[in-house]
Amino acid sequence: MVSYRFCTAATEAEREQVHLLNYEIFVEEIPQHQPNPERRLVDRFHGENTYFQCWRDNELVGMVCTRDKRPFSLDAKLPNLDELMPPHHRVVELRLLAVKREHRTPQVFRGLTRLMGEHCTTHGYDLAVVSAFLGQLELYYHIGFKPFGPVVGIKPAQFQPMYLTTDAFAGFVAATELPK
Numbered sequence: 660m661v662s663y664r665f666c667t668a669a670t671e672a673e674r675e676q677v678h679l680l681n682y683e684i685f686v687e688e689i690p691q692h693q694p695n696p697e698r699r700l701v702d703r704f705h706g707e708n709t710y711f712q713c714w715r716d717n718e719l720v721g722m723v724c725t726r727d728k729r730p731f732s733l734d735a736k737l738p739n740l741d742e743l744m745p746p747h748h749r750v751v752e753l754r755l756l757a758v759k760r761e762h763r764t765p766q767v768f769r770g771l772t773r774l775m776g777e778h779c780t781t782h783g784y785d786l787a788v789v790s791a792f793l794g795q796l797e798l799y800y801h802i803g804f805k806p807f808g809p810v811v812g813i814k815p816a817q818f819q820p821m822y823l824t825t826d827a828f829a830g831f832v833a834a835t836e837l838p839k
Contacts, residue, residue, distance in 0.1 A: 661715065661762075665770040667778070668710035668722075676719035677702075677710055677755075684757040689792060691816040702755060704732070711774040713758070713767050721758035721767045723775055725787075727751045733788055733820055736811040740788075743808045744822060747786035751779055753823075754789070772802070785825045790818035803827030 668674050681700040685691045692700055702708060707728050713721035731752040734740050744750065753775070758767055779787065790811065791799040796819060804821035812818045 664714045720762040723756045750786045751784040787823045
């Protein structure tokens, strides 16, 4: 089995690698943003994101992030976001799930999910929202996400707004053996 290391980005060097992976996934694979000569994509909420990373040796191979400050990226896509979400006390937006193709394995996904889940539990979030890439909806349904609102974006970068309650996430975690 391939050995991975999971962590929350803590250094500027770890955060810099995020920009390179963002470019690879959200410019080259899912053409959501325009190419640039630096081959680097800095998320507009970078300073507010908490990044959960998966490393193999010295290479960032996967990540996902959370952000709890409004407006969310979904607020710009759905002006009535609050009306569409189920009742909640504290909401977080999950963003930028990005894993290099050759590392899209249950081990990587579970490790990122565990780390992110621990963070969300610690911070008392009871609802998570996400813009789920249409090509990966099965993954989101498997975790327990539920769709709400219309599909947003333009082809080929279209997304389904989805939400996940803490109870649904706890059920997913209980049914899944997560790496420590």
